[in-house]
Amino acid sequence: MSTQPRLCTTPAAVTDAVAVLLLSDYLVLDCEGKDIGRTDGLLSVICIGTAHAEHIFVFDTLALTRSEPAMAPLLDLMKNERVCKVVWDGRQDFLEILDNYGVRLGGVLDLQLAEVTSRSAVRGEDDRRRLYRLSSGYLSFQLARKIKKDLNDIHLVIGLQKCLELTRLQDTVGKDAEVVAMHKANGGVPWMERPLSSQLIQYAANDIYAIDLLYKFFLQKNWIKLNTLPLLLDQSKRYVSTQWQQGRTERTHPFRIGALVPLDVLKSPQTTLERCSGCERMLSLPCFEHKRQSGILRKSRCRLCNVIAAKKRLPCDEGWMRVTHTGRPGEVI
Ligand SMILES: [Zn+2]
Structure with a gap:
């Protein structure tokens, strides 16, 4: 990639960046930090690119807190529903931006979700293929057969790198192998150290470049269609808020959000919750x-x-609860 990312650590740099971002047709956004979305997670940078990744800004969130007046126009831009923010799995980003800056990221188009919806809508994948994905990529074939009736509407997501390989764009943009190794190592990536190394700034910018490439690929191949864009924006809005709804989770939380599309995301909830x-x-x-039994049990x-x-292999969910419609957990039957 040729774009030189610009690190923004001062109010003046933020003001200059916002002037450029305001002119873009869409934005590409991605956050980096230490275990973001987890209980001990810390946000380090918010990266925002303009269309075609012509400009990439890396905002240092340690230097630029929510009380900094120059951040207000940037936060307005982030929450603006009319300004499209293209992301790849924005679930942790949404939580961190809301927790750190008090704004809900608006106008999100999540390509991780678009890849899922394009499978049947554009690429002709049938339900057998969906089950095959779950069987081969998440469960075993044996277990998938055993719990087949529970797998209705359950979809496996893929990671950014896997999508780059799927679309044969992995050679156009690659992850810095050294930083990938750091992610896997015990100490992790030193995202919270300052000054940030140019290697990490470049790594963060590479993801913006990659997401932008995928966005253009998705548009070109009709994986995102203009007539279904409003639906995808609605689905993305629900998708990116799921980690925030669950709250920060421990690394070991058995039900932490991960490789599966959460329920009530692809379809809008129609009943009481x-x-x-x-x-x-x-x-x-x-x-x-x-089931119905003197009312509804679940x-x-x-x-x-x-x-x-x-x-x-956790214990089965054996009991039934009466649905109370109060929004609070019902009595266990
Ligand atoms: Zn659940």
């Missing part, structure tokens, strides 16, 4: 196994959490 005892999100009744965990429980 019930709390799942696994992921603790408020979800509509179809997200739970339920399982305490959502279907997705029960799939995770099966994979992790």
